[in-house]
Amino acid sequence: MKILLVKLSSLGDVVHTLPVVQDILAAHPGAQIDWVVEKSFAPLLMPLLGTGLRRVIPCEIRRWRKSFWTAATRAEWCAFKQELQAEAYDAVIDLQGLTKSAVVARLARLSASGRRYALANQTEGSGYEAPTRWLADVAIPIQPHIHAVQRSRELCARALGYTLPPALDYGLKAALAQEGxxxxxxxxxxxxxxxxxxxxxxxxxxxxxxxxxxxxxxxxxxxxxxxxxxxxxxxxxxxxxxxxxxxxxxxxxxxxxxxxxxxxxxxxxxxxxxxxxxxxxxxxxxxxxxxxxxxxxxxxxxxxxxxxxxxxxxxxxxxxxxxxxxxxxxxxxxxxxxxxxxxxxxxx
The missing domain is CATH 3.40.50.2000 (Glycogen Phosphorylase B;)
Known part of the structure; x- marks a missing residue:
């Protein structure tokens, strides 16, 4: 199973999303997981390469939208799309719930049976924009009063059809321990x-x-x-x-x-x-x-x-x-x- 996670920013939000990688691997040990993230936060994910993530795909949407009309930005955007579409995914999961993440999820290439998943509603204290559900194949409702970590975990579990493991594992501690x-x-x-x-x-x-x-x-x-x-x-x-x-x-x-x-x-x-x-x-x-x-x-x-x-x-x-x-x-x-x-x- 090939899975693409879309969580672009910010740093705290990216950290809160880390446990979904370990959750997915516990349910689907052979899963190949890629992650699209803002380039400035990509280094945080690097220790997980080989121990949870197969590929980290950096983007710079924050910067690109400030200079979208320039030739340099257009070239970088095209290169990003080429990298994003190099694989066909069985599941693309938009964990951000914003227009920019919905667009990235929509650009990703699906396998013959692949589907795009997203949040169907806003949760308390979080940002949310309607295109995230309009551009998805499946929009999943989540209870409004929920911790940021649990929101992402529940969305992925329901998208991929598994029961959440009782232990909360971010994966970072074990990855760094292997480095020694x-x-x-x-x-x-x-x-x-x-x-x-x-x-x-x-x-x-x-x-x-x-x-x-x-x-x-x-x-x-x-x-x-x-x-x-x-x-x-x-x-x-x-x-x-x-x-x-x-x-x-x-x-x-x-x-x-x-x-x-x-x-x-x-x-x-x-x-x-x-x-x-x-x-x-x-x-x-x-x-x-x-x-x-x-x-x-x-x-x-x-x-x-x-x-x-x-x-x-x-x-x-x-x-x-x-x-x-x-x-x-x-x-x-x-x-x-x-x-x-x-x-x-x-x-x-």
Missing amino acids: RASSAPETIAFVHGTSRADKQWPLENWVSLGRQLNALGYHIALPHGNAEELVVSQLLAAALDGKNPGTQAVVWPRLPLDALTRELAPCAGVIGVDSGLSHIAVALDLPHVQIYNFDTAWRTGPAGAVQAGHEGGRQISVYAQPTPSVRAVWDAWLSCQSAVADPGTAL
């Missing part, structure tokens, strides 16, 4: 302070206070960044933390492609971060993780199966408060994560 390489120190905790929306950020002074508490326990702090603005924040944090506790340090990581950044995160002792794509990668790696929310949306995008702060037993916890969670709330959540790691029998 790690460079980050195991006593490192990564602070994911960067996010595409300013109203999701956590105050700088909170990061400093939290970092000093973690330093006092002997942890090093790693500070990734994705752009110039985030680099400035990382440098400010490093300056505020470095050398304040003997034997600890704060390290600003260089800007890395997603596959390299994922490999750096994998051996860390844990991650504390705001609602962002990088935090969702930490979830996919099954790291101890506290995810900080200024909005009550963790039920939809937070760690799937995680507990809310104030409850015991989870190695991944989402913390929500307005205008923003306190340092104490995040600290207590981190300690709860560590308790779950120390006693796996209490973890969800």
Whole structure:
């Protein structure tokens, strides 16, 4: 069975879709799975090549639509269509629910018995555009109140006719374990302070206070960044933390492609971060993780199966408060994560 998944963006949405690959392979071990994704997010999928995915097909629709009239864009678009149509698929599944993903799914070539599948309706908090169901052969209704991970899993299960396995597996942890390489120190905790929306950020002074508490326990702090603005924040944090506790340090990581950044995160002792794509990668790696929310949306995008702060037993916890969670709330959540790691029998 040849299957094409269409999930183009954003980073968090791509991460939330990863479990469908393992679900499909559990139900159809011989399936050959390809994935169309925006080029900037393609590196995240590369570790899965050979361990889940057969082919990653990058596109640049975000850029192309800004210069669709140029000869260069037309040439790139034609090359993309040629690569997309190199195979005939038994199932093409639009997991995005937008016009751009519907067009890509429609362009894909089907086998004699192949069909295109898509969402029939919008779910709470997600984007949705009607062409996704108009251009599909089969539009599948999904309950409106559903976690982003579960939405994709249910859509694929119903499209391909299998029962969802009870275990949630993103595939990344096992893929990286096969590579057997790690460079980050195991006593490192990564602070994911960067996010595409300013109203999701956590105050700088909170990061400093939290970092000093973690330093006092002997942890090093790693500070990734994705752009110039985030680099400035990382440098400010490093300056505020470095050398304040003997034997600890704060390290600003260089800007890395997603596959390299994922490999750096994998051996860390844990991650504390705001609602962002990088935090969702930490979830996919099954790291101890506290995810900080200024909005009550963790039920939809937070760690799937995680507990809310104030409850015991989870190695991944989402913390929500307005205008923003306190340092104490995040600290207590981190300690709860560590308790779950120390006693796996209490973890969800």
